[in-house]
Amino acid sequence: MVNTKIEDIKWVQKPWDHTSRINHIPLSSTRGKLASDGSIEGGHNQEILEFENGLILINDFLSNEEYDELLEKIKDEFIVLKEGEESSLKPTLSSDSGGGGEKNDKDNSSNHQTPKKSKSIRRQAIHYGPKYDYTTNHASPNSIPVPKYIEDIIDKMIIIIPKNNRVNQATIQFYPTGSGIPPHIDTHSCFDEYIISFSLGGKVNMSFQKATPVIAQKMFAPRRCLGGPTTSTSASSLSTTPSASATSLSVPSTNSSSSSSSSVQDQALEKDMHSKPESESSYHEIPLKPNSLCIMAKEIRYAWTHGIKSRSTDVNPITNQIEKRLDDRYSITFRKVDFDGKCNCDYGVWCDSQQKKDGE
C-alpha cells in the first residue's frame, strides 16, 4: 500500500472496546517459597486490557518488590548523571523539550540537570541501544548497550511481544510533575510495530487522537520539526539518541504557558488538532498507572498520535474526578530499531517508508 489516501484508511469501528483478563505471574524460584507439592507459592496478578485499536495495557506488570527496586534504580541513573560522572560506559543525559523537539513544557528558560530538586519542568532522557540518525536515516549500532536490569524487563514482555519483535532500544525519561510530551507518531520506518512504554512514579493520562493529513504534512516536512533544542548535559564524547524519535506536533496543552513562536505550519497543525471539540473528535485519554506497561501496535501505533499534556491535573475518565498530579513520573520507552528502515503498514498516509517510495 503506497500513498494511501485518508479516505482509504480502514479504521476499526469501536477503537476503545476492549477485553480484559488476569494473568497470574508466579514468583521466580529464587524469590518464591516452595510449597509441599514442589510448586512455588505466591506471585502476583497482572491485569491485561486489549483494545480494538491495538493498544494493550498491562497493569501491575511487575511484582511490588520488582517495581520498587526498578524505581530506585531509575532514580539513581539520573542522579549519577547529574553528578557529572564521566565514563565511556555511561550514556549522556539530554534535556528534551518535546517528543520531536517542539516546545510544550511550561518553563524552558534554563538548562536543568537535577531531576529531584530542580524547579525545572523539562523532561529529560537517557538513551540505551542503537541510535537512529534522522539526517542520514540510518541506525548506528555503536551505542551504549541496554543494561542488564532493563533486559530483564524486556524478557518479561515475552508473554505479549512476539520473539521476532524483541526490542533493542530503551529510553528512560524523567517527567517533573506537571510536564508532558507533545502529541506525536513514532517514525514508522526506523522503529518496529511495537512501541512500548513502562510507567513509574506519578500517574498521568496519556492522550490519543486519530491522525489527520495535516499531521502527515508535518511528518514529511524538512527535519526542522524533528530536531529541536535538545541539550546534552554531559561533556562525554558519546552522543545521545536524538530526542526526536518521533514526529511531534506543537499543540499547547490546556494550562501550558509556553509561548513558543510557532511557525505558520505549526499554527495550521494546532488549528487542525482543535478543529473539533475534544468531546466530538477521536480524542481519548487513558490513565497510565505506575507499574503499567502500555503497548502500542497496529492502528494506534501507526495512525494515532499519542502524548501527555503538560498540566497539573488529569480527569479520571472512569470516575470523572479531577486528580492532582502528585509525583514526578519516569518512563522507559522500548522500541526495536529497524536497520533497514522499511515499513509496510496499512497507514501509508503517515508512513515515511511508503511516502518515500513515490516521492523520491
Ligand SMILES: O=C(O)CCC(=O)C(=O)O
Ligand atoms: O513517556 C512515555 O510514556 C511515552 C514517551 C513517548 O511517547 C516517546 O518517547 O516516544
Ligand SMILES: [Fe+2]
Ligand atoms: Fe512516542
